[in-house]
Amino acid sequence: MVAEKEDREDESLAIDRPVLVTERLVLRQPRDGDIPALATLADNRHVAEMLARMPHPYGEAEARAFLAMEANRRAGAVYALTLAGTGSFIGCAGINVTDRGLELGYWMGEPFWRQGFATEAAHALVDLAFGATDINVLHASCRVINPASRRVIHKCGFQYAGQGMMHSQVAGQVPIERYRLDRRTWASLRSWARS
DSSP states (O other): OOOSSOOOOOGGGBOOOOOEEOSSEEEEOOOGGGHHHHHHHHOOHHHHTTSSSOOSSOOHHHHHHHHHHHHTOOSBEEEEEEETTTOOEEEEEEEEEETTEEEEEEEEOGGGTTSSHHHHHHHHHHHHHHHHSOOSEEEEEEETTOHHHHHHHHHTTOEEEEEEEEEETTTEEEEEEEEEEEHHHHHHHHHHHHO
16 A cells, blocks of 8 residues: 555545455454554564555554544545454555545555455455546555565556655655556456456
């Protein structure tokens, strides 16, 4: 999950944040009960150095601050990712408002990497972004050294749009790749999937 500037609130990009259910996941609003797992999974330098705004170390105080910030969010949507069978918290994903428009972002706790959960969550959020707003383009970006995130972005149909720089709280100024998915391409991909 990458955002180059602080989220700006735009009421036209407000999303009701319904609970989303996929084959193996339930995406719901983060809550206080997530704090212990959130603090444990987010307290990982390998996770934090791929993101813009996640500090390291990360403890319960940071988890509480994150929940407080999300409780006041008026635009975009951030979700706790939980396993459908157990309800276990495994990461976060969302649609954030940036200076370029809405941007898809996600992170998983390291024990849940390489199992397809990020792609599953990203597909649900891409559908939500285009279904709940009138945007014509959804953005995504990843660090150039993050091939796993790049694969998720490609699997969602995003097209390469260039490079840029991002300030990470942990890694400093780092190069990123930018991607975009337009509404027409998203609609085509959805119709192909049903064929």
